[in-house]
Amino acid sequence: DQQVKQNSPSLSVQEGRISILNCDYTNSMFDYFLWYKKYPAEGPTFLISISSIKDKNEDGRFTVFLNKSAKHLSLHIVPSQPGDSAVYFCAAAGGGADGLTFGKGTHLIIQP
């Protein structure tokens, strides 16, 4: 049973436009959410996180929005740059568990 879902395996966005990556979760005990960026054959790189007591967190070009009632979060990247092309993982923590539960990832492709 997948507790963190990223339903879009891939997303193509034009350079300079906004990229929106979506993530849904089912476990209401999750209280902390993170986004990671991953290149092939490398470890995930932490991007941005949000606590369940907030609905928005912003860091430079990256903004994460959390809708607790819908159990949905999204990552906005604006403006999108070619270096943003990578696989983005949504992850969740909480409910007494120490580890992270990851979604399957979304491959973001930024078109020039």
Added chain:
Amino acid sequence: DTEVTQTPKHLVMGMTNKKSLKCEQHMGHRAMYWYKQKAKKPPELMFVYSYEKLSINESVPSRFSPECPNSSLLNLHLHALQPEDSALYLCASSHRDRDHNEQFFGPGTRLTVL
């Protein structure tokens, strides 16, 4: 130092070999983790060490044996592995005494079992 380092970068081993993966961090983090990632899949948690004690073992086969010699080091001892154990093994670390739970990952060890 804000890095998690892992050695070796690549490892090829036979099913009868014994080998070890190593992980090191100097960020003062008190929790360290092993994850396994197969191709086109998300990372899956294997073990968690908190203050140098094993706190979570996600039903991992005994052919994987973790060890945490001190708060900066984490090893994963491998013995009698199967070809299906071939994967990218990721180490991560995080603070345990803060509200944030960001885990910082190393580059991984690409393991191939023949």
